[in-house]
Amino acid sequence: MASWLTPRHTLTERQSRSLLLLSFSVPLLLWSLISYVPFIWHPNVEVTDPGDVGYFKVGMSLEQEAFAKERDKVVASGGIAPEGIAVNPIYLPAPHKVATAFYTAFTTEPKRRSEQWLHESLWHSITIIFWGFSLSSIFGIPLGVICGTYAVASRMSEPFVEFFRYFPAPAFGALAVAVLGIHDAPKITIIFIGTFFQQVLVVANTTRKLDMSLVEAAMTLGAGRAQLLFRVVVPGILPDLYRDARILLGWAWTYLIVAELIGASSGITWFITQQARYQNFDNVFAAIMMIGFIGLSTDIVLGKLGNVMFRWQKAA
Amino acid sequence: MNYKEFEHQSYLQQSDEVKQRFTAIKQRDVLLDVKHLGKNFEGANGTIKALQDVSFQVHRREFITVIGPSGCGKSTLVRLLAGLETASGGVVELSGEPVVDPGPGRGMVFQGYTLFPWLTVKRNIMFGLQMQGLSDANAEGEALQWIDLIGLDRFAEHYPHQLSGGMKQRVAIARALATRPKILLMDEPFGALDAQTRAKMQRYLLEIWRNIDITIIFITHDLDEAIYLADRILVLDAHPGRVHDFIEVPVPRPRHPAQTADPTFVALKQHIESIIHPVETGDEDDLNLIRLTRVGDDV
Numbered sequence: 349m350a351s352w353l354t355p356r357h358t359l360t361e362r363q364s365r366s367l368l369l370l371s372f373s374v375p376l377l378l379w380s381l382i383s384y385v386p387f388i389w390h391p392n393v394e395v396t397d398p399g400d401v402g403y404f405k406v407g408m409s410l411e412q413e414a415f416a417k418e419r420d421k422v423v424a425s426g427g428i429a430p431e432g433i434a435v436n437p438i439y440l441p442a443p444h445k446v447a448t449a450f451y452t453a454f455t456t457e458p459k460r461r462s463e464q465w466l467h468e469s470l471w472h473s474i475t476i477i478f479w480g481f482s483l484s485s486i487f488g489i490p491l492g493v494i495c496g497t498y499a500v501a502s503r504m505s506e507p508f509v510e511f512f513r514y515f516p517a518p519a520f521g522a523l524a525v526a527v528l529g530i531h532d533a534p535k536i537t538i539i540f541i542g543t544f545f546q547q548v549l550v551v552a553n554t555t556r557k558l559d560m561s562l563v564e565a566a567m568t569l570g571a572g573r574a575q576l577l578f579r580v581v582v583p584g585i586l587p588d589l590y591r592d593a594r595i596l597l598g599w600a601w602t603y604l605i606v607a608e609l610i611g612a613s614s615g616i617t618w619f620i621t622q623q624a625r626y627q628n629f630d631n632v633f634a635a636i637m638m639i640g641f642i643g644l645s646t647d648i649v650l651g652k653l654g655n656v657m658f659r660w661q662k663a664a
Numbered sequence: 665m666n667y668k669e670f671e672h673q674s675y676l677q678q679s680d681e682v683k684q685r686f687t688a689i690k691q692r693d694v695l696l697d698v699k700h701l702g703k704n705f706e707g708a709n710g711t712i713k714a715l716q717d718v719s720f721q722v723h724r725r726e727f728i729t730v731i732g733p734s735g736c737g738k739s740t741l742v743r744l745l746a747g748l749e750t751a752s753g754g755v756v757e758l759s760g761e762p763v764v765d766p767g768p769g770r771g772m773v774f775q776g777y778t779l780f781p782w783l784t785v786k787r788n789i790m791f792g793l794q795m796q797g798l799s800d801a802n803a804e805g806e807a808l809q810w811i812d813l814i815g816l817d818r819f820a821e822h823y824p825h826q827l828s829g830g831m832k833q834r835v836a837i838a839r840a841l842a843t844r845p846k847i848l849l850m851d852e853p854f855g856a857l858d859a860q861t862r863a864k865m866q867r868y869l870l871e872i873w874r875n876i877d878i879t880i881i882f883i884t885h886d887l888d889e890a891i892y893l894a895d896r897i898l899v900l901d902a903h904p905g906r907v908h909d910f911i912e913v914p915v916p917r918p919r920h921p922a923q924t925a926d927p928t929f930v931a932l933k934q935h936i937e938s939i940i941h942p943v944e945t946g947d948e949d950d951l952n953l954i955r956l957t958r959v960g961d962d963v
Binding site: 566583586658661 | 774780781823825
């Protein structure tokens with residue numbers, strides 16, 4: 349046990365596997381406890397038999413205090429007491445309900461013709477992320493590399509970028525809609541603004557971390573200026589750029605929710621708000637988790653791909 | 665053995681064979697001419713003089729080692745020769761041409777190997793050749809010959825992280841020599857290696873040097889290494905870095921590890937030792953011995 353507290357202590361394959369399992373099963377266990385053990389939390393009562401209470405209906409959910417008050421009133425006046433079971437509020441669905449919703453959300457037809465199926469919403473969100481992140485990377489990565497390589501470029505652009513990145517990207521929502529209309533363009537713009545300025549600074553810092561002696565070695569071997577940039581700096585930082593991109597892609601997802609709320613609501617955010625309005629909280633939870641799964645699985649795939657692409661790196 | 669025993673043996677005493685060798689060397693062209701070289705660094709506490717009025721000449725195919733106490737500007741000197749730093753005063757001339765920026769005329773080997781980790785051994789050696797405009801096919805042909813020469817045939821397609829320190833440094837030497845520089849600058853190249861590998865690399869470097877037309881300037885802080893390898897040793901003083909002496913090594917060639925026990929070798933070593941580490945007289949580096957607990961031999 350003491351050795352686990354040694355900084356950077358390495359775990360065996362089996363240990364890290366069981367810890368991985370634990371990291372997911374602990375939250376799930378807590379959620380199950382709250383959902384399935386009747387005496388933990390369960391602040392509401394779901395009516396199973398309305399008895400003589402006029403406005404009670406089977407399936408209705410209300411706070412325990414209110415239920416007890418009505419029951420006492422009815423009992424005092426000689427009527428039949430209502431019966432009910434302890435339940436959690438509607439906004440905390442049990443794990444099995446969310447699990448079911450994972451499937452049914454895809455098979456449930458939209459309530460209105462104009463509305464989208466879940467998979468259509470998801471796909472739309474993914475395209476928004478793709479375009480916002482790609483556009484940001486096309487401009488941000490080269491600018492970052494140049495800032496990290498040449499002091500002149502760094503002094504000329506980084507102070508402004510540093511200033512601009514403190515502007516909250518969602519604050520540009522109304523402006524983006526006014527300029528670009530209500531459809532996808534302003535949403536892509538929000539993701540672009542949210543990602544681009546961070547990206548320039550992160551990439552510039554990554555570039556600056558390249559071992560200067562590699563550049564010097566290349567100079568003594570006769571490399572010219574362009575060759576230093578394209579044959580030494582760029583290949584030297586490529587694995588780190590790739591890692592930065594993975595982290596920034598995660599940030600792009602957090603901007604998605606705001607981006608999709610501006611203008612015409614769309615994508616997975618639209619699905620979530622719509623389902624919350626219908627009080628289908630199992631669908632809401634399923635959709636939120638879906639974003640988590642998409643994010644996690646993309647990152648795992650990109651991580652594995654990175655290991656294949658950058659085989660020249662020491663195994664971390 | 666102490667210094668007294670060797671007092672009769674001048675560290676400069678050369679056998680006829682060695683004398684002849686130096687006469688021959690002096691008749692060769694002057695390849696590197698360093699004239700009144702100075703370098704200042706602007707620090708937070710004012711100007712630091714790293715090098716002051718350093719002048720010396722190196723003949724073609726000479727093997728020079730540079731040694732001196734820490735802070736004598738050894739590394740600064742070699743970086744100036746490579747063109748990686750700009751001099752504050754004076755000039756460096758290579759075959760009469762002033763050195764202003766780094767270029768393929770001067771190969772450099774760093775202590776930290778500095779192989780490109782994303783390139784295989786073969787492609788690392790090809791790098792300089794490609795920079796000179798050689799076609800990939802020609803560069804590859806040349807690189808393979810060098811790989812053969814350094815005995816790493818089986819590792820041509822390996823990446824640097826898969827090699828040992830000694831192998832990495834062999835690749836770095838081959839990479840620097842592949843562009844056929846006139847001079848090879850080495851900044852404590854074997855400093856990070858263990859003693860055994862280091863001895864192997866020293867023999868190995870001498871072997872390469874014997875077989876190709878290359879002049880070597882080799883920085884080290886290891887006295888044995890400095891004497892074992894060199895024709896002449898440039899001894900520097902510190903604060904500011906100046907030339908203290910430029911000593912002709914009287915140990916005959918070809919060198920062999922057993923020569924480190926030769927009287928000439930030992931005498932020279934003790935002489936340089938006395939320059940680099942003079943008898944301390946109340947220096948600020950002295951330990952405050954009073955504060956140490958006295959411990960007997962029978963702890």
